[in-house]
Amino acid sequence: MSLRIVVxxxxxxxxxxxxxFADDLxxxxxxxxxxxxxxxxxxxxxxxxxxxxxxxxxxxxxxxxPENAKDALRKALSMGADKxxxxxxxxxxGTDAIGTSLILAKAIEKAGYDLVVSGMASTDGTxxxxxxxxxxxLGVPQVTLLSEVSVEDGxxxxxxxxxxxxxxxxxxxxxxxxxxxxxxxxxxxSFKGIMAAKKKPxxxxxxxxxxxxxxxxxxxxxxxTVENAAERxxxxxxxxxxxxxxGGKQLAEFLAGQKFI
Amino acid sequence: xxxxLVYVDHVDGAVRKPTLELLTLARRIGEPVAVALxxxxxxxxxxxxxxxxxxxxxxxxxxxxxxxxxxxxxxxQAAVEAVSPAAVLVPSSAEGKEIAARLAxxxxxxxxxxxxxxxxxxxxxxxTQSVFAASFTTKSRISKGTPVITVKPNSxxxxxxxxxxxxxxxxxxxxxxxxxxxxxxxxxxxxTGRPELTEAAIVVSGGRGVNGAENFGLIEAxxxxxxxxxxxxxxxxxxxxxxxxxxxxxxxxxxxxxLYIASGISGAIQHRAGMQTSKTIVxxxxxxxxxxxxxxxxxxxxxxxxxxPQLTDEIRAAHA
Numbered sequence: 001m002s003l004r005i006v007v008x009x010x011x012x013x014x015x016x017x018x019x020x021f022a023d024d025l026x027x028x029x030x031x032x033x034x035x036x037x038x039x040x041x042x043x044x045x046x047x048x049x050x051x052x053x054x055x056x057x058x059x060x061x062x063x064x065x066p067e068n069a070k071d072a073l074r075k076a077l078s079m080g081a082d083k084x085x086x087x088x089x090x091x092x093x094g095t096d097a098i099g100t101s102l103i104l105a106k107a108i109e110k111a112g113y114d115l116v117v118s119g120m121a122s123t124d125g126t127x128x129x130x131x132x133x134x135x136x137x138l139g140v141p142q143v144t145l146l147s148e149v150s151v152e153d154g155x156x157x158x159x160x161x162x163x164x165x166x167x168x169x170x171x172x173x174x175x176x177x178x179x180x181x182x183x184x185x186x187x188x189x190s191f192k193g194i195m196a197a198k199k200k201p202x203x204x205x206x207x208x209x210x211x212x213x214x215x216x217x218x219x220x221x222x223x224x225t226v227e228n229a230a231e232r233x234x235x236x237x238x239x240x241x242x243x244x245x246x247g248g249k250q251l252a253e254f255l256a257g258q259k260f261i
Numbered sequence: 262x263x264x265x266l267v268y269v270d271h272v273d274g275a276v277r278k279p280t281l282e283l284l285t286l287a288r289r290i291g292e293p294v295a296v297a298l299x300x301x302x303x304x305x306x307x308x309x310x311x312x313x314x315x316x317x318x319x320x321x322x323x324x325x326x327x328x329x330x331x332x333x334x335x336x337x338q339a340a341v342e343a344v345s346p347a348a349v350l351v352p353s354s355a356e357g358k359e360i361a362a363r364l365a366x367x368x369x370x371x372x373x374x375x376x377x378x379x380x381x382x383x384x385x386x387x388x389t390q391s392v393f394a395a396s397f398t399t400k401s402r403i404s405k406g407t408p409v410i411t412v413k414p415n416s417x418x419x420x421x422x423x424x425x426x427x428x429x430x431x432x433x434x435x436x437x438x439x440x441x442x443x444x445x446x447x448x449x450x451x452x453t454g455r456p457e458l459t460e461a462a463i464v465v466s467g468g469r470g471v472n473g474a475e476n477f478g479l480i481e482a483x484x485x486x487x488x489x490x491x492x493x494x495x496x497x498x499x500x501x502x503x504x505x506x507x508x509x510x511x512x513x514x515x516x517x518x519x520l521y522i523a524s525g526i527s528g529a530i531q532h533r534a535g536m537q538t539s540k541t542i543v544x545x546x547x548x549x550x551x552x553x554x555x556x557x558x559x560x561x562x563x564x565x566x567x568x569x570p571q572l573t574d575e576i577r578a579a580h581a
Contacts, residue, residue, distance in 0.1 A: 015511070015530050019393045039512065097362070098371060123511060124393075126534075127374045128355065129362035132330065136363040141441030142330060145355055147505070157445075160329075162355065163457065163506060164272065168446035169329060175442075181512045182505050223371025223406065227387065229399040235542075235556055242549075243563025248571025251543065252579070254559045258541060260463065260487065260520050261579045 002056035003151065003173075005047045006113040008104055008134070009040040009061050009076055011069035012124040019124070024219065025226040026094045027124060029066065036072040039119035041186035044076045046179045047117045048187070050151050058082050060111050064092060064103045070202060077197035078189035085111055089206040094219030097125065101133035103217060106210035108138065115156065116176040120145055131178035141171035147182035263291035263347035266340055267314070268333075268360065270352045271297060274304025278460050279352040279414040284312040286379045286417045290386045291347045293424075294318065296340045296431065298333055299325035303428060310426020312419065318343070318431040329442035330356060334363040336433045341368060341407060343431065348386050350379075353411040361411045370406025377416045377517065377538065386410065394511070394530050395537035414459040415517045450506065458490045458507060463520045464539070466492035466509055467502075468532075470525020470546060470565055474502040479569050480524060486576040492516065492536075494526045510535035524565045528553025545569060 013019050017032035044061065051057035061076040062085040063069050073084035087107050095103065108116055116138070121128035135142030143149070146158035146169070156175050160167045161182070189197070207214060215221050241250050255261045265287040270277045280295075287293035295314040297305040302319040309317050318340050324332040337360065341349060351361040353375050365372035376388035387402050388410050402408070458464065465487065467480040477491075484491045493503035495510050509516055511534040521539035526532060528544070528551055536542070537556065544553040549562045561568050 015394065015534075019396070021397065025399075096371070098366060101366070120512075126392075126511065127358065127362075129358050129372065129374060132359035132362045133366055136334075136366050136438075139438060141438070142359070143442055144329075144359065161506060163450070163459075165450055166448045167329075167444050169442055170445050171442045180505075223365070223404060224373055224401050225404045227400045227402060229392075229397050232391070232396055232398055232537075235558075238542075238554075238556075238558040238560060240549075240554055240557070240560040240562060243561050243568050245567075246571075247545070247561040247563040247568040248573075249575055251545070251559060251561050251568065251572050252575035254543070255520070255576070256579065258520075260541075261576050 002058055003054050004112055004114045005051065005057055005059045006108050006111055006116050007043050007047045007059060007061045007076065007081065008116065008118045008130070009044065009063050009072050010037045010122045011035070011063060011065045011072035012037045012122055015123055020231070021229045024094065025229055026219065034068055034071065036075040037119060037123045039121055039123055039181060042179050042181055042183050043117045043119045044079050044081060045186040046149055046183050048080045049184065050149070054151065060085060062087070062104065062107050062111065064100055073202055074197055075189065077200045078194045079187055080193060083200055084202040086202055086204045087206070087210065088204055091207055091214035091218045094222060095217045096222040096224050097127050097129050097133065098223045099217040099221050101130050101137055103210065103212060104130070105134055105137035106212060107205060108134070110210060114173045115151060118176065118178045120178050120180045131176050135176040138174070138176065141175045143169050143171045143175050144178040146177060146179050149177055149179055149183065264294045264344050265291040266337070266344060266346040266349045267293050267295045268337060268349070268351040268357065269295050269297040269305055269309065270354065270357065271301065271305050274301025276305050276308045278419060281308070281312045281419040282414065282417045283350045283352060283412055284309065284314060285420045286412060287350055288313050288422060289379060290381045294344055294346065296337060298336050306426050306428045310424055311421055313422035313424045314426050315424045317426055317428045319428055320431040320433050322433070324435055324439055327444055328440050329444060330359050330363070331441060332435055332439045333360050334367070335436050335439055336431060337364050338367055339433045340431055346407060348408040348410060351409070351411045353413045358411050361409045365406070365409040368406050368409065370409050371403035372409045373401055373403060374411045376410050376412045379410065379412065391538050394534035413515070413517065455484060456488070456490045458492055458509070458514050459516055461490035462518055463487045463489035464492045464509070464516050464518045465489045465522045465524070466494065466526060467497055467524050468494035468526030469496040471497060471502065472525070477503055479566070483522070483569050483573045486573050486580070494532050523553055524569055526553055527551045528556065
């Protein structure tokens with residue numbers, strides 16, 4: 001049987017756009033263009049590389065999000081994933097990381113998997129906790145924050161570069177893996193890939209397909225409450241000088257005035 | 262008074278600064294009870310007591326070093342069951358966030374990560390976070406279960422507050438998942454002798470304008486003149502000029518020092534995400550139009566190869 005790889009991806013507001021909050025203090029997703037979270041491209045890439053190394057792995061990408069989140073799935077399919085699952089339901093709006101991990105875990109279990117591959121964090125929430133939450137929910141090992149990953153004979157191996165040390169990790173499948181942006185440049189979809197993606201299956205599931213009650217997710221099911229969100233005041237314009245031979249000295253004077261020297 | 266569990270980040274008994282900062286924050290919401298695990302756990306007690314820990318729960322076992330994350334979650338869960346705390350605080354490292362997440366799930370609790378401040382509230386602790394590349398500040402609280410909160414380094418001043426620090430052995434039984442992910446090898450990072458990036462009071466960073474690994478010596482010399490940590494933009498890291506562990510930005514570290522000096526960094530949104538909360542920001546860049554200048558308290562439009570050495574000389578002279 002070929003290895004079943006499920007890659008979790010997220011559709012996020014473009015970081016170069018003007019991101020802000022909606023009235024209910026959830027992320028406003030209507031006002032800014034979205035795209036596949038850049039860090040998830042590395043997850044898709046590593047899944048594709050592992051599939052190339054193995055014989056006949058099947059890659060399923062899964063996302064949770066509104067209608068336009070399909071764009072993230074299409075991007076992953078055009079990179080080379082085989083099929084996609086879109087979990088969409090009006091009651092999902094406002095779901096936090098704990099709830100998201102519930103939806104993803106149920107969808108991954110329903111899809112069937114040997115290996116889950118995620119990005120290290122989303123580029124909007126940037127919590128970086130969903131892979132660990134998935135491992136906890138699925139009851140399988142977490143092999144996370146890898147800059148190198150490989151699978152062989154039912155074992156996943158990887159290298160995790162932490163602050164204090166680099167660690168070599170190993171776990172038996174099934175397992176949850178997350179990869180960093182150091183794992184290897186993600187490929188661009190080819191024209192052929194983009195055309196092929198249009199014919200690849202995208203399945204849509206809602207909460208009832210996953211046996212999840214509406215009150216377990218969404219704003220109502222959220223375990224955290226945002227009390228307020230305020231735009232950070234713009235920094236007041238600083239002093240800018242042009243270096244005409246004394247720039248370093250002028251800067252030193254500024255730093256001395258601020259008691260840094 | 263309610264007890265607050267503080268997860269201790271330590272290396273063979275030497276407590277790292279973010280944990281001492283957590284003790285300051287913990288005292289705002291209750292009495293800090295520290296949890297120290299692994300080799301040297303007992304040796305942490307003196308430093309923790311000095312900074313306000315009324316109790317230090319310790320447990321030494323080889324599992325903490327031999328397997329990833331889960332043994333520590335098992336131990337924290339045991340500590341929560343023993344203490345019934347009002348909150349659990351964990352340093353916001355990569356591992357800290359994973360430990361906190363799994364613990365929250367087991368407790369049926371919410372989790373807040375990367376808090377930059379914490380205060381007591383009527384309905385539990387209120388955490389301040391800095392989101393969307395630090396363009397927004399939010400205040401949030403946990404609405405279900407025992408609040409589990411991870412806090413970023415430099416979020417509070419370290420304050421001495423001597424307390425009993427009574428050491429108690431924590432009883433831990435490891436779960437079936439504890440041995441799931443083996444650590445088969447560990448290569449400690451070579452010490453540069455410089456402060457750790459996320460903990461440093463001053464960070465000096467280089468970017469694309471540094472134009473080569475060989476030129477990072479200029480950035481390091483400036484950093485050393487100030488006792489600062491060295492950071493790098495993603496462009497410099499991707500070019501192979503400086504290690505990824507020093508990357509400041511959305512996919513690297515986020516830093517919040519007293520002083521941030523950006524040299525040859527244009528200030529793309531991804532970089533700003535990692536440094537925008539720095540107290541004082543200084544930039545040196547040839548391009549007067551670089552977006553980094555929108556953030557600075559002081560900017561020099563000029564060639565870093567002229568400005569940085571001159572600045573370094575001035576600082577050395579001042580310190581001489």
